[in-house]
Amino acid sequence: MSLTSYKHKDVIHRCFRCGYCKFPTDWSSVTNCPAYARYRLESYSTGGRLWLIRAWLNDEIKWSENLAKILYACTSCKNCAEKCPHNFNVDIVDMIVAARTEMVNQGKLPKPVKNFLSNIHLYGNPYGISAKKRSAWVNGYPVQDYTNQEYLFYVGCEGSYDSRAQEAAIAVAKLLESAGISFGILGKDEISDGNDVEMMGEDGLFEELADKNIRQFKELGVKNIITLSPHAYNTFKNRYPEFDGEFNVQHYTQVIKNLIRQGKINPPQLEGKRITFHDPCFLGRWNGEYETPRKILQAFKGAQVIEMQRSRSGALCCGGGSGNFFTDFLGGSPESPSRQRVREAHESGAEILAVACPSCLVMLEEAVTAEKLDQEIQVKDLSELFF
């Protein structure tokens, strides 16, 4: 593909590279683009990335592993879209995704990306683990398979396979159970939601996943879906309708907030606990959901809810989006966004860093260990605070 067939060819040159996209809402740092925060070279800023894409499409530069790494290091966190002053800001992430699609179409991908996509194609998850083990997370807890209950609890790949995220999945399941919610899971029949597959530019695989999921949901009579992950929430809510997949989709925090309001769940006292909340990008910037998690936190009597310097639409991404929780292009450094984020949480005075995304949970907990802050601050999914 050349620039002439690139779908953003009429727009991509309009990036001035002014750098607004590096900042959070309060302008406190140039490090709110997670890839730029990690590498601090202009090529990793959003503007640098857009200029490189245009140069690649114009044949000014050739494809290289480094170019691919620069493109795939973007987590699609949408901070750039939030801060760019231009009216084309809504298309910025898609300009990057479309260039990744071109790399997919040319078969020119970095190895971790290939592995991610191949594993999803072969196993339905990025970890390359058998689908039979998909419901191992329940670990003896009596969670029913979905058979026409009111809700499908879609656990997702991290919740199913990552040992830390599994704990969050169990906590959510227990909460739903305790509130008397009728729900079931897909177990070994669950496959990737495809959100990160699409962000990585693999349109064909994404469409295949969407088709399979929608077909399965319909065959089972699913009407209402509760997701563990904001990534799944985003794609089910915003993308699946375009494939004739209209479902009532809620992130689990939205369900819990309502259950608290109805008195079906009673948050325990957390007297004196200082808690800060890390906004997941696919709940916050992608879907504008900032208040629900905070309302849940405020329901814990005695808890002191603290905001980090960068929060809500100005939050720093954990660095896990667009498959980076697996491909790890942003890892391996004290300047990795997850480590910067936990330092910020620690500086806020919080002793609990609450999250509402299994990807953030894993990324940030590992970062706490890397920062040797295990004794100072704990990373917990919001659902885990109830137990």
Add this chain to the structure above:
Amino acid sequence: MNAVYNALIDIVGEDYTSNREEELFTYSKDLGTSPPQRPEYVAAPKNTAQLQEIVRLANREKVAIVPLGGGMTLAGLALPLKGGIIIDLKRMEQIIEVNEKGRYMVVEAGISQGKITSYLKKNHPGLMHSEPGAPPAATVGGNLAIHGQGDLAHPNGFNTDMVNGLEVVLPTGEIILLGSCAVDSGWYTMHPLPNMDLFMGWNGTTGIITKVSLRLFPNKKIREMDLFTVEDENLVPEILYEISHLGLTGDLIATSSELPPMMNRLHSITTMVTGDTAEEIEFKRHMLFDVTLSKYIREGTGGISGVSQDRPRPMVSKSSDWKKGGGFEYVGAIVPVEFYPECYRRGAEISERHDIPYTVLGRVIGSSHGMMFSWSYAFNRADDDTVRHAREALHETDEMVMEMKGTIWKPAVFGQQLMMEQMDKTTREMMKKIKTMLDPNGIMNPGNWEVR
């Protein structure tokens, strides 16, 4: 792999060094019309010690070095005209000290203007620094290297007039301190030591500024922008003079632009009114409009076009999209305020010749001691013809400035040469001697301010 690249990795680490195509491409371009200039290496030091090591390496290897801040000059001043190492200074961004009562702060020079504003707002709300009209990613060091101005230019002068001390890495790698910090007495004044400032306004050709003590100024609780509009450009200088004489308002700017059409050929004078109470604001507004500017209102030659307007963060990059093309560049000139009408008229003519909607702006510096007047030319980055037109318009404007007896601000190399051709010979020779003395190997941002 080669010796320089390996040495850079040893100094700043592999993550912050590159000789890869993608980084060389990225750093070969700035945001304006300048043709690309390719570096051989990019390095991003974290601190002065690492920077010193890079400078020493460059001297040993006789490799050019080009310090880069936010890269916002638009005039190609941080492009590697003779190859070498681009030194991206933005990792050097620590806030070292804020002295509230002494009204200064010490920062590393790679810090962004946005970070300073945000930090002061949160931690010292009664203080502010002079933030330039550039995007917030512009750095303090870069701004001083080009004699930038900011929103405190009226009545306080250039940002380089608001410095209490400097740390600079010399072209040969030593560190020099300027001001009271040089005698270990803190960072509170540049005076009364002999003036040895050979670094501000030199585009990084005589040294790399690494630490800065910035003067801070009272930040009042209420800030509003008030606007007064006239049709006759000849009235602008006297109005600016009178507002400046009033001495009750801050940032003072006159603008005119072809777009939007309703503003075409009008001249909008904006000034900042600040106060700690509503009464203070009301008094200043009264003095501004009911006393100082009342005669224009009575005559019908001017009118109030906005009161109590919010002052948004400068959105200068929006200028880049007027042609939906992602590019603009401007010539800035330091001129007497009385030049405003001629600057406007001749600038509009140049714009018309090149089919570019005119946009001009004059910011008063000091108490009407001068004005930074800018002529902006938008272009479409995807259309070479518009880039060429903009570049020609810029060159014509440079020539016009010199004809008018103005002084080009942060000139691109073309403008630098025009200035040096017209420069007093002894002064020009002194520039050369200073550069040769400080930079014997000619490694510092070569091609800039180069006396031929």
